[in-house]
Amino acid sequence: MRAVTALTRRATRVVSALSATAVAGSLALATPANAATPANAAPPANAAPPANAAPPETRAPEAQTAETADSARIHDVQGTGRLSPMDGETVTVPGIVTAKRQFGSVRGFWVQDPQPDDDPRTSEALFVYNGNETPDVTAGDEVSLTGEVSEYRPRGQDSAYQSSTQLIDAEWTVASSGNELPEAVALDPDAVPEALAPEEGNLDEFELRPDKYALDFWEAHEGERVSVADAPLVSRSTDYNELYVTTKPGQNRTPRGGVFYGGYDEPNTGLLKIESLLPFSEHPFPTADVGDTLTGTTAGPLEYDQYGGYTMQATELGEVESGGLERETTRTQKPSELSVATYNVENLSAVDEQAKFDDLAEGVVKHLRSPDVVTLEEIQDNNGADGNGDGVVAADKTLDRFVEAIEAAGGPAYEYRQIDPQDRTDGGQPGGNIRVGFLFDPERVSFVDREGGDATTAVEVEKTRRGTAKLSASPGRIDPQHEAWDDSRKPLAGEFEFRGRTVFVVANHFASKGGDEPTHGRFQPPTRSSEEQRHKQAEVLRGFVDELQDVQPNANVVVAGDLNDYQFSDTLAKLTDGGALTSLIDTLPASEQYSYVYEGNSQVLDHMLVSDSLRRVDYDVVRINSEFAEQASDHDPQIVRFKPSAGHALDFWDWFWWPFDR
Incomplete structure (x- = not known):
């Protein structure tokens, strides 16, 4: 989320x-x-x-x-x-x-x-x-x-x-009474300009130029009847009875029917939100997935809505025609591959209904093929947001229920590791005490437990007698008292062993975008004030990765989670500059770089980054949630499969045996 x-x-x-x-x-x-x-x-x-x-x-x-x-x-x-x-x-x-x-x-x-x-x-x-x-x-x-x-x-x-x-x-x-209504403005593919707004300034101070800028076009038709015909749906039907269509069917489309957000200078100006003025008792709001079509004519007055920008309030609503979108399933890892996934489970707590646990478990077992390690984001304490200020921070009941649901779905008997936060210090829903954590399959991978990790103690990178890196505490939080993590989730580092090789995995959930000015607002370009904290968080995290690689240049490192920022942002650049880490979302075609759909934009918030010591890396965003009306979470999970480096001459024999190692 x-x-x-x-x-x-x-x-x-x-x-x-x-x-x-x-x-x-x-x-x-x-x-x-x-x-x-x-x-x-x-x-x-x-x-x-x-x-x-x-x-x-x-x-x-x-x-x-x-x-x-x-x-x-x-x-x-x-x-x-x-x-x-x-x-x-x-x-x-x-x-x-x-x-x-x-x-x-x-x-x-x-x-x-x-x-x-x-x-x-x-x-x-x-x-x-x-x-x-x-x-x-x-x-x-x-x-x-x-x-x-x-x-x-x-x-x-x-x-x-x-x-x-x-x-x-x-x-x-x-x-x-009974007069004919004024004709609706037809929003054909050429109606809305490609440019969003002037590059700089307060739009209130400008004369409208509806032939040049999209926001001016919408404003020039404020309150007027507008219409779309056979419009492509680029969002699911939301929990608030909204749909997003694109009036520009050729603009930045994904292979699955959405529109991808590829840069601050690449806005999708054809996006239009649709709500309904029709009585739901007679005209239930339609259920839809990305890739469906709103057939026929949909028409109604246009208004500005702070949630999503310019919105048609439909008095005439077309029918949804299914595009047949299906949920994806990744392949099973090979015996010699370590698979690591990341999954934002959207405020999961022990007080949630069993159906949520079961749906999330199906995603892990069926669609992710039971990864060896899963970094989890948005795990809440045992009574979730219901217990705001009651001092409950433990999440054992939440994680126990999740592990049990996974096993009931045919998955492995996962174990978990996490660290309870201090009460009401990590952001998220008040009282939920949100945190990150690890699931792992003990039949496939071992967790290296070292005592000393708690809510306020920073994990340190240490050198073994062999000259390799190890963690002072596992699991351990990365510099949890640094100001970068104020009112935000603290990253959790864990040390794993797979076939005798050490892999360091860091679970993350960076600060939210709350407080940023909207892209459809009057100030252009919008101020993204929340970036300041994420930049600090990226610098602290990058410093930890640098310490690992200073001690052991060929250390196997996976950084995963909800970084709450785009692949083209400065936040990601601070993690990848100089080649310390590779952002795997960048290895996909531009039209497939998304894991979350927000206000009609298919965009990136979740990331997996890896060190170059990992070999035969195979990466997949598994689209099971963000594009569907029925979803277990609002994020799609991701998974990477790879062979860790042994860090010595045995790697030569790994390459030799690879064709036979299936």
Whole structure:
């Protein structure tokens, strides 16, 4: 999981879901971070009134009619930039109701002017905020609206998110009903520009250039009806009833139907999130996997959502046609190969239902072919987040249940090693005491146990009499009191023996991306403030690897886990510069470099890095979760198979015997 960022997203969505009646509250919400505020929930005082405030009066004086209420047009309100030139003013505008949100904590409707101007920069639509009361309008109503123009920005006016222009404290009169809706803007492959935004600046200060920049294109159509036809689905249907499609079917596609994120300068501008305004009791939200198609026409008004950017709120939703995507299965390791896997098991704790343990176990046994060693991320304590502040940090019950589930699925009788953290010091869900750990098959590999490792003691690299490296404690934490690991998981080093050869494995889970500015926000390029901590973490980890290789240049080293950063990031460069480690994700074709799907982007957060002493390295990302609606975790596991170096002349005979060693 995207660590703290994704966790708070779940929390805020759950609150909102409770307030909805017939549909999930995610439709009434709108980002991930440490203290999220639902985007469409209680707006700040300088925008709309709180969602739980008394609903505004919704009737205009009888003398006002649609024919006379033409003091302004919607495009005058929207203007040619992101912020309304009439912000704070009371206006009267005519329009046609195109859709309404009639559930959740924030309700209202969209109105669009059927007589647009000829300026492509000005949107012809507005959202009318109606508090928590369902507005008594129907799509097709011709109305005259009087209300105050307001700019609502998620998390307050100083945040990095885009602002939405809306009317608040509105009154309206319905002049006629059953009118034809304005034609939806067809989002064909050439509609959205390839460039995301200007290279630098606050977008609020620029005039819109919808023919040049994607974010300007979306903003110029804020509130308007848009449509897609036979759209490729590039995400699973999420737990918050969302789908992501691409309006550019040829843009950065993966072999399995997604779109890969290949660099900060390579945004996927065709991505569009789709939610539904249809009552779920009559129109259940579709279940979909990556590679499926949303057939027919899907249409609805466009709004900005801090969770994922510009979003279509569908009033017409196509049918999902399966693309037949299947889960992958890796090959079994050969007797002479050591196999090491990494798996983020998404906040696994002993209080989880058995189904989660069973699904994860199936992934280990069936799809990963029972690796010899597995580094685990997001193992929680025995009562998980339920016991926030109760002092429970042990995870033996969590790991015992996982080991038992693996054996029940036909896997080996794994043993495990880990170190309990200090209470509430390692980030993640509050009270969950998240940590990393090892599973290993004692029939295939031995764990070298050395006492001395605990939550605060740093493992040291020592030299044996033979001149090889060993750990002072195994398992042992790497410099756990360094500031780099504040409120973050500490890496765990373990020493293993395979066929008489020593292999050092380091399990990792770096700090989350919480606090970064969004790629779809108003500040470009976005500030990625969370990188600072991950850079420090990479430097500390690299220093440990350098110590191993200083003592033993041909040491067998595997660094694995959720590093919470991209393959092209400076975080990875600090680990690989100079050739100390090779990042295995880089050995795959660019379109296959992903293990996680976030906001429609297939991207890399999980990594396996190895020293060059490993021979005949065979690496695989095993896609069993991130692309599927039904998933045991939000991350795909990875596995590497290799033959460790013996560190002496016997390696010559290994090469000689290799053709016969199967």
